[in-house]
Amino acid sequence: MPETMAPPHTAAAPARTTPRRSGALPTARSRRRYRFVLAALVVLAVGFGWGLLAWDNPMPPGTPGFWRIAELRGTSVVVMLVVAFCQAMATVSFQTVTNNRIITPSIMGFESLYVAVQTAAVFFLGAAGVTAVQGIPQFILQVLIMVGLSVALYGWLLSGRYGNLQVMLLIGIIIGGGLGSVSTFMQRLLSPSEFDILTARLFGSVSNADASYLPIAIPVCAAAGGLLWAHSRRLDVVALGRDTTVNLGLNHRAEVMRGLFLVSLLMAVSTALVGPMTFLGFLVATLAYQLADTHDHRLVFPVAVLIGFVVLAGSYFIMKNVFYAQGVVSIIIEVAGGSLFLYFILRKGRL
Amino acid sequence: MITLNEVGKSYGGDVEIGPVSFEIPTGGITALVGPNGAGKSTLLTMIGRLLGLDTGAIEVAGYDVASTSSKDLAKIVSILRQENHFTARLTVRQLVGFGRFPHSKGRLTTVDEEVISRSIDFLNLGDLEGRYLDQLSGGQRQRAYVAMVLAQDTGHVLLDEPLNNLDMRHSVQMMQHLRRAAEDLGRTIVVVIHDINFAAHYADHICAVKDGKVVEFGTPGQIMTDAVLTRVFETPVQVIQGPQGPLAVYY
Numbered sequence: 001m002p003e004t005m006a007p008p009h010t011a012a013a014p015a016r017t018t019p020r021r022s023g024a025l026p027t028a029r030s031r032r033r034y035r036f037v038l039a040a041l042v043v044l045a046v047g048f049g050w051g052l053l054a055w056d057n058p059m060p061p062g063t064p065g066f067w068r069i070a071e072l073r074g075t076s077v078v079v080m081l082v083v084a085f086c087q088a089m090a091t092v093s094f095q096t097v098t099n100n101r102i103i104t105p106s107i108m109g110f111e112s113l114y115v116a117v118q119t120a121a122v123f124f125l126g127a128a129g130v131t132a133v134q135g136i137p138q139f140i141l142q143v144l145i146m147v148g149l150s151v152a153l154y155g156w157l158l159s160g161r162y163g164n165l166q167v168m169l170l171i172g173i174i175i176g177g178g179l180g181s182v183s184t185f186m187q188r189l190l191s192p193s194e195f196d197i198l199t200a201r202l203f204g205s206v207s208n209a210d211a212s213y214l215p216i217a218i219p220v221c222a223a224a225g226g227l228l229w230a231h232s233r234r235l236d237v238v239a240l241g242r243d244t245t246v247n248l249g250l251n252h253r254a255e256v257m258r259g260l261f262l263v264s265l266l267m268a269v270s271t272a273l274v275g276p277m278t279f280l281g282f283l284v285a286t287l288a289y290q291l292a293d294t295h296d297h298r299l300v301f302p303v304a305v306l307i308g309f310v311v312l313a314g315s316y317f318i319m320k321n322v323f324y325a326q327g328v329v330s331i332i333i334e335v336a337g338g339s340l341f342l343y344f345i346l347r348k349g350r351l
Numbered sequence: 352m353i354t355l356n357e358v359g360k361s362y363g364g365d366v367e368i369g370p371v372s373f374e375i376p377t378g379g380i381t382a383l384v385g386p387n388g389a390g391k392s393t394l395l396t397m398i399g400r401l402l403g404l405d406t407g408a409i410e411v412a413g414y415d416v417a418s419t420s421s422k423d424l425a426k427i428v429s430i431l432r433q434e435n436h437f438t439a440r441l442t443v444r445q446l447v448g449f450g451r452f453p454h455s456k457g458r459l460t461t462v463d464e465e466v467i468s469r470s471i472d473f474l475n476l477g478d479l480e481g482r483y484l485d486q487l488s489g490g491q492r493q494r495a496y497v498a499m500v501l502a503q504d505t506g507h508v509l510l511d512e513p514l515n516n517l518d519m520r521h522s523v524q525m526m527q528h529l530r531r532a533a534e535d536l537g538r539t540i541v542v543v544i545h546d547i548n549f550a551a552h553y554a555d556h557i558c559a560v561k562d563g564k565v566v567e568f569g570t571p572g573q574i575m576t577d578a579v580l581t582r583v584f585e586t587p588v589q590v591i592q593g594p595q596g597p598l599a600v601y602y
Contacts, residue, residue, distance in 0.1 A: 020468050022448035022459050026481055101438050233457030237449065239439045243401050243432045248452040248503075249425025295439035 024296030034299065037291045041306035048313035052077055055321055079209040079273060080316065082217055084284075084308030086270035089225045090263045091281030092288065092297070092304050096239045097259035101289065102344075103169060104281040105267045109176035111276035113146055115202060116179040122198045123186040139213045139272055143220075146268035151261055202275055206316060206329060209274050217269045224262045232297035235259065239295060277330055279337025284308040286344060311336070352377045353398055353507065353541070358407035360393060368393050368563035370407060377412075377506075379555030380533050380540045384547055386584055390563040391543045392433070392511050398541070399430030399509045411507055425453035429500040430509040437484070443495045444480040447471055450502030470502040473536075474528055490521035494528070501532060508532070510542045514549065522546075526553040547584075547599045551575050559583040575599065 025031045053073050059065035094105045153171070187195060228235070238245050238255045245252040270277070288304035315332040352374060359369030368390040375381045383391040396402040398409055400416040409416045411428045419427075429450075437446075447470055451463040459467075471480050474494040484492055493513060500508055513529070514522045530553055532538050544550045550557050551571040559567035559574060561583055567574055574580070575597040580588035588601045 020444070020464065020480070022444050022464060022467055024445070026442050026444065095438075099438055236439075236457060237452055240437050240449065241435075243430075244435070244437075244449070246401050246421060247399065247425065247430050247500075248449065249420075249422040251421055293440075295441055295445065 024294045024299055030293060034292060034294070037303060038306070041291075041303065041310060044310045045306050045313065048310060048317050049077055051317050052313060052320075055317070075211045075214075076206045076209070076316070077313070078214060079206045079211075080312040081309055082214070082221055083206065083270050083274050083277070083280075084312050085225060085305050086221055086266040087277060087281045088284045088288070088304035088308040089228055089301060090266035090270070091285040092300055093228050093235060093259050094263045094281075095285055096235050096297070097256045097263075098169070099239065099241055101286070102282075104285065105263055106276070106278050106281060109172050109179055110146060110150070110264075110267050110271055111278060112176040112179035112183065113149065114142075114271045114276055115183045117142060117145065118201055119183040119186045119198060122194050123190060127194050127197055135210075136212060136216065139210070140216065142272045143265075143268040146271065147261070147264045150264035150268075206274055206312070213273055217273055220269055221266060224265045228259070228262050229298070229301060231255075231258070232301065235297045236295060275330070278334060279341060280308065280311065280330075280333050283311060283333065283337035283340055286340060352410075352412065353539070354410040355394075355398070356408045356410075358394070358397065358404050358409055360397065360402070360405050368397075371563070371565050372407075373558065373565045373568055375539070375541055375558070376556065377539050378533065378537065380529060380542060380553060381556040381558060382550035382554035383541065383543045383558050383560055384545075384550050384583070385560035385566075389560045391560045393563075394560065395430070395509050395511050395541065395543055396432070399428060400424060401430060401432070422453065425503065425505070427505055428507040428509065429503040429505040431496055431500045431511060431513070433511045433515055435496055440483055440485065442481055442483055443476055443487070443498070444471065446484060446495055447476075447480075447498045447502050450499040450504075453503060466504060467502050470498045473501060473532070474498045489516050490518070490524075493517060493521070493525065497525070497528065501536070501538075505538075507539045507541070510540065512543050512545065514544060514546065522549065529553070547575075547580065547588075551599070552596055571597070 025034055053070040054061060054066075057066055057069050059069060091104045095101050095103070153175075187198065190198065234250060234255055237248050237250055238252065238259070240248075242252045245255065284304050284307050287307050288300050291307070292300045292303040294300065311333060312329070315336070316329045319329050319332060354374050355371050357370045357372055359367065359371070361367040371394065383395065385391050393402065397404050398411065398416065400421065404417065411424070414424065414427055416424060416428075441449075444467065447467050448459060448463070450470070451459060451467060455463045471477055474497060476491070476494055476498060479487065479491060479495075484495060487495065493516075497510070497513060500510070510529070513525055517525060526549060529540055529542065533540050533555075542554070544554075551574070554571060557567070557569065557571055557574040558565055559579070566583060567579055575590050577588060577590055580590065580599055580601075584601070586601055588599050590597050590599055592598070
């Protein structure tokens with residue numbers, strides 16, 4: 001290159017001792033920090049997981065009786081893993097394709113849809129209806145309804161002349177609010193006993209989850225999560241916004257649609273499994289970006305999934321062994337997630 | 352070479368672009384100038400396939416932008432929009448690294464790293480490459496974006512108002528960088544510019560756009576006349592001879 005290209009101050013700079021590399025974690029310090037965060041999260045996750053299986057277990061560890069009790073509790077740990085995986089992968093990807101760090105899939109009316117389906121079942125079928133929304137066919141039906149509705153909504157909104165995400169999100173909020181109102185209206189008309197049954201089902205609860213759903217839920221999550229993982233380098237680009245994505249040679253709309261489809265699949269499985277978890281996704285994604293401190297999805301995804309599991313297992317452990325109220329884990333997550341949400345918005349001062 | 356053939360775009364109602372037919376020659380800097388709302392940026396974004404065309408065709412280096420796959424076009428033409436806001440927190444080097452995506456699909460090789468380093472040094476960002484974008488001044492950030500599109504290593508580079516929000520000193524530096532990119536790296540650069548004097552001094556060709564049509568195309572010497580500029584900008588303009596070429600005076 002000609003000499004004019006290197007101005008004096010650059011030319012005089014001392015020779016670099018380290019090779020210039022681009023990587024997702026630019027400095028040795030950030031790499032150490034990431035490894036520490038990952039290790040700490042693994043330790044916490046294993047700790048809480050083991051705690052849930054072994055704490056208060058009347059049999060001495062290692063005996064057949066101990067394992068039998070642990071096996072019974074193991075289902076809820078697996079459910080927590082599935083939910084943490086779904087919520088973490090879905091929320092991080094959703095925030096990437098919608099190019100924001102505040103809105104989560106819950107805002108697309110997912111949870112309202114779940115509440116509406118459950119309420120409608122109890123409303124129209126009575127207390128007997130609760131049993132009607134259990135079982136594998138109903139689980140699949142519920143997932144299909146949710147994915148179908150969201151894909152129809154995305155497809156319609158993103159292909160037409162309203163092809164922008166703000167409009168889509170606004171319509172998502174309106175549909176969510178509308179479904180919420182319909183549900184509230186139906187709940188008003190329920191008898192107290194029916195309402196009681198419904199409320200118990202609407203609290204996000206890993207202890208309510210039906211283990212017979214897992215053989216379907218796990219492969220679906222693994223497939224959707226695997227695809228998101230396989231496309232994580234593309235997601236890195238999509239996070240830069242539409243114009244940059246197109247400039248770098250990707251079909252932005254295809255990337256967004258695929259991302260949203262996989263997100264709706266993951267969210268549908270999670271919601272159908274344990275009910276609404278409004279702030280879990282936000283909590284997980286926000287903490288993941290804070291702790292991982294990188295834009296690289298391959299590094300953010302594992303941190304997010306681990307945080308999700310630690311939060312779920314941790315709050316479940318606390319609710320079960322400190323407050324003796326294991327049915328309402330979502331309360332503690334809503335409190336922690338909601339506080340973080342407020343703190344984050346007040347500190348940043350913008351969306 | 353960029354060829355526009357009967358290119359049109361309508362926004363329903365009376366606002367429309369085209370039909371426009373003209374050629375941007377290979378090499379050097381071509382400046383698109385014209386009044387606000389004339390369609391300069393629209394034309395640029397259509398060439399960069401960020402915006403579809405309603406009628407006509409655009410070819411960049413012989414490739415039709417509508418039918419060539421976006422993946423291949425990303426190695427032929429790069430475009431930088433005026434507003435760039437990323438939710439992701441990136442260092443300068445990470446940002447410039449994204450410019451290599453069309454070539455490496457995100458797996459940076461040693462060659463990619465070299466191109467990135469060269470691109471960063473080219474824009475004098477060597478000392479800042481580890482900084483995060485939100486720690487930079489507007490001028491430095493703008494240089495980082497330009498470094499990204501240069502790292503993309505395309506023959507044609509489209510820049511939408513690269514001098515926007517830059518002060519005198521940074522505007523001059525930016526134009527000198529672009530000049531060197533055109534001369535030393537052999538890139539064909541198309542810029543939308545508001546300051547006609549910058550265009551006259553640094554560009555090889557000036558293309559005047561008005562009401563969605565190309566009304567003048569020529570060398571700065573041909574465009575920098577009282578009559579042409581007054582007609583294009585609909586405001587009285589006088590061209591005087593300055594110490595470094597013609598100057599438009601219009602205050």
